[in-house]
Amino acid sequence: VEQRILQILQAITMSTDTGVSLPSYEEDQGSKLIQKAKEAPFVPxxxxxxxxxxxxxxxxxxxxxxxxxxxxxxxxxxxxxxxxIGAMTVGIGYSMYQEFWAKPKT
Incomplete structure (x- = not known):
């Protein structure tokens, strides 16, 4: 009985190790700000x-x-x-320009 319980526990611990990693929290605030600034340049x-x-x-x-x-x-x-508000308006206008007029229609 004890061996069977140990086997079940080993199977449970092995099945939880799927190799999928959770998102790391090593990304600092500076790199997040730089990433957001690239996505929306008028926010900074x-x-x-x-x-x-x-x-x-x-x-x-x-x-x-x-x-x-x-x-x-x-x-x-x-x-x-x-x-x-002005910067946001210009940013929205810029993103609309990029989305609708700057992209060639396919």
């Missing part, structure tokens, strides 16, 4: 523009004059969002 442009507008808004925070802080922050947020 939108991120960089957003960061630049936020940095500019923080730089201009001291010299805002009589403008209230909340109004200044609203203007900077609206500018950053407009840049990101």
């Amino acid at each position: 442009v939108g991120i960089a523009g957003f960061a630049a507008i936020v940095a500019y808004g923080l730089y201009k925070l001291k010299g805002r004059g009589n403008t209230k802080m909340s109004i200044h922050l609203i203007h900077m947020r609206a500018a950053a969002q407009a840049f990101v």
